[in-house]
Amino acid sequence: MTLEQTRRRRQAVNTIHDIVSAMRAIAAGRIQGAQRALAGAGRYQEVILHAIASLAADPALLPAPVSGRQILLLVLTSEQPLCGAFNQNVLALAERRWHQLRADGGVHLLIVGERGKRQLLARGITPDSVEPSATSLQGVRDMVKRLASRVDRHYAVLGLGPVHVIYNRYQSISQQVPTEKELLPPDLSALERLPPSTGGACFHYLPLPELLAGFLGQYAFISLYRMAAESYASEQASRLIAMDGATHNTERIGKALLDLESRERQGEITRQVLELIGARFATE
Numbered sequence: 001m002t003l004e005q006t007r008r009r010r011q012a013v014n015t016i017h018d019i020v021s022a023m024r025a026i027a028a029g030r031i032q033g034a035q036r037a038l039a040g041a042g043r044y045q046e047v048i049l050h051a052i053a054s055l056a057a058d059p060a061l062l063p064a065p066v067s068g069r070q071i072l073l074l075v076l077t078s079e080q081p082l083c084g085a086f087n088q089n090v091l092a093l094a095e096r097r098w099h100q101l102r103a104d105g106g107v108h109l110l111i112v113g114e115r116g117k118r119q120l121l122a123r124g125i126t127p128d129s130v131e132p133s134a135t136s137l138q139g140v141r142d143m144v145k146r147l148a149s150r151v152d153r154h155y156a157v158l159g160l161g162p163v164h165v166i167y168n169r170y171q172s173i174s175q176q177v178p179t180e181k182e183l184l185p186p187d188l189s190a191l192e193r194l195p196p197s198t199g200g201a202c203f204h205y206l207p208l209p210e211l212l213a214g215f216l217g218q219y220a221f222i223s224l225y226r227m228a229a230e231s232y233a234s235e236q237a238s239r240l241i242a243m244d245g246a247t248h249n250t251e252r253i254g255k256a257l258l259d260l261e262s263r264e265r266q267g268e269i270t271r272q273v274l275e276l277i278g279a280r281f282a283t284e
């Protein structure tokens with residue numbers, strides 16, 4: 001390479017370094033926002049659980065398990081690239097479960113995220129439905145509203161059975177665990193761990209089954225929101241790690257190109273000096 005080519009390449013690498021550094025900082029900020037959203041959703045879920053516990057004194061009012069019907073498998077992936085192995089890990093679990101559920105009787109596969117859809121097609125699996133994923137924390141709420149509407153339609157109108165969600169559960173910046181949870185019928189095992197209520201009688205205007213159905217719907221919604229928020233936090237953590245590696249690589253390449261540019265500049269100066277000396281001897 002010439003000196004000018006090396007200089008242009010170094011400038012391009014420095015530009016990439018600035019971009020990936022900014023993406024790393026953005027991902028770190030989004031993780032903090034997702035953690036705050038998860039904390040708020042957890043508190044709301046606890047309130048809903050207490051409300052259900054105070055109303056569901058009769059176990060017969062709770063939904064009975066559904067069997068022998070087609071399962072809705074909801075898989076949360078990313079909409080945007082540059083997030084490391086985020087999609088590969090969750091899709092590996094989704095592929096195994098899809099084959100198992102097909103062998104057991106039937107499954108409707110709903111993929112959230114264009115990146116996940118394309119990678120799943122590359123694995124030879126065609127999803128039955130596709131929904132766009134969220135690209136911001138504000139978009140997570142809108143995405144969950146769309147998914148909740150679709151899930152309700154599948155669960156109540158189309159006569160599907162349980163709804164399973166596969167997503168990356170956020171544990172730390174360096175650890176995201178592919179996880180499967182049953183969304184519907186809701187898992188109310190946490191009711192047994194709640195402390196007994198110290199309040200008085202519960203007064204309500206709606207019929208008890210209708211009121212309890214509304215609370216169960218809210219519990220399913222907030223549970224799906226927490227899964228989506230954890231998936232979003234996991235995506236940002238994977239992107240932060242990927243961009244952190246890219247930042248270090250571009251720093252290393254930029255330093256190497258700067259050293260190369262210095263050597264080429266010194267070589268250019270040496271050639272110019274030799275040319276002047278040669279010209280001087282040629283004139284004598």
